[in-house]
Amino acid sequence: MSKINGTFDSRLPLDVKEKLKSARVAIAGLGGLGSNIAVMLARSGVGKLLLVDFDRVDTSNLNRQAYSIPHLGMWKTEALTQIIKDINPAVELETICTKITTENATSLLGEYPIVCEAFDKPEQKAMLISTILSECKNTIVVSGNGMASYSDCNKIKTKKVTERLYICGDGVSDIEKGDILIASRVLICAGHQATKVIQLILDDE
């Protein structure tokens, strides 16, 4: 336990550890994408995470989200805080239990250089991306779009859309068209998003 200092991986070069430790990432939505992105970034030693969600943990979340039975009924922000503290207590966490809207998105997230869009509703995804990209000129958005169904995982890609927008997913599978959500495919999309975040942190020029 004496080695707990934010990153356990002793093979990481010091400059990599330092960059990760000083990074700040906001995660908007703590469902299948967001909860798993947060856990992965915490494991990698990202220094500070902002976790935003308005919902409580429900049994219907257990098929793909990072929560377990003891978390049922808790606010997702609280449950995820517990999970992350048990993985990497050195991560600094800020939590906001509210619904993100056009009106509050900039004040809640605009201070963060990287925002992960991890909502499940397409209207919310579009709203957040439009708002952040037009109002927060120094923020990069990494979005998840299309991770439902059990079709080929290789259809899930990371695409650079603009200098400040990356979209991960297959772009087409849709729960509203009857596609199901399975953990293995949702986590691949979450993994794309988390990896893009790490690239942005480590390759910043």
Place this chain on the structure above:
Amino acid sequence: MVAINGEKVQAQGKTIGQYIEEAGYNKDRVVVEINMEIIPKDKLDTIILNEGDSVEILNFVGGG
């Protein structure tokens, strides 16, 4: 002609909102970029497409 998602389309003179609806998109589920600039949702019905504009319409789907 206007380049929309890489295709040349006769859409000059229309508002971007008009084009989006005619093309079958749901205005609440897209992010629109014209000439590399993100267009806020409340301006979709006022911005008119001009000859030579380059437009990207990003369509979002459900699941997360």
